[in-house]
Amino acid sequence: MEQPTGIEELAQRVALVDAAVRPIANRPVDVNDPDWVTRMRQGPAPLDEAGVRAEAESALRALIALYAQGDEALRVSVRALLSRHPSFRWATHLPFEPTPEGFRQSLLHMSAVDQGSDTRDELLALRDLCADARTAGVDLGPILREVAELSSREDKYGMGSMRDILLGVANP
Structure with a gap:
């Protein structure tokens, strides 16, 4: 797959991952269940459950590279993109x-x-x-x-x- 060169292409990729993990991010958690923490830890990671780990991590690596190399306007755009996609932001991290x-x-x-x-x-x-x-x-x-x-x-x-x-x- 060709690497994206700009924020617009990355925004599309981030939006797709965000949509894929949103149902998982917004799934209710029964905190009255005494085993709720164990169940969450034993379940698959959200990116794996949604089947989008490779896409998510690739997009995040590209965003971080743009953020580091860009000017202030580009960094503001990256921050805004992550703000608009809270499910992506919640689920996607690099080791x-x-x-x-x-x-x-x-x-x-x-x-x-x-x-x-x-x-x-x-x-x-x-x-x-x-x-x-x-x-x-x-x-x-x-x-x-x-x-x-x-x-x-x-x-x-x-x-x-x-x-x-x-x-x-x-x-x-």
Whole structure:
């Protein structure tokens, strides 16, 4: 398959994956069932259940590359695309590679998601990501500062902008 060259082509791919995983993302969960957590963990990952893992991960890798290489207008477009497709955003992640570049890719993804639907979830994910990278011997500060410069300055939920959050972790 030919790699997409622009945001328009990626938007079509993201929309298709979003539509495929939306029923899974919106499926009710009976939290009164004492085994609900076990059932969720034992079930297939949403991308696998929908049969779209390869397409989703390919689109996400291309989005991250555009985000990293693009200007501010393109980064705003990528953030908006992910905001419009919450099921894609929820289901699609790349495995963490315990290297400086793997950490950078994960941070770029987090920056593009721009706090998602809940800053608290992103803060927990950032804490875990930094712990994994630190364990792998990655020097976090320079990469956090680099990605912070590409990140949104908008304080979406009253807990600081993505840029400020990343800089706060880089410069405690």
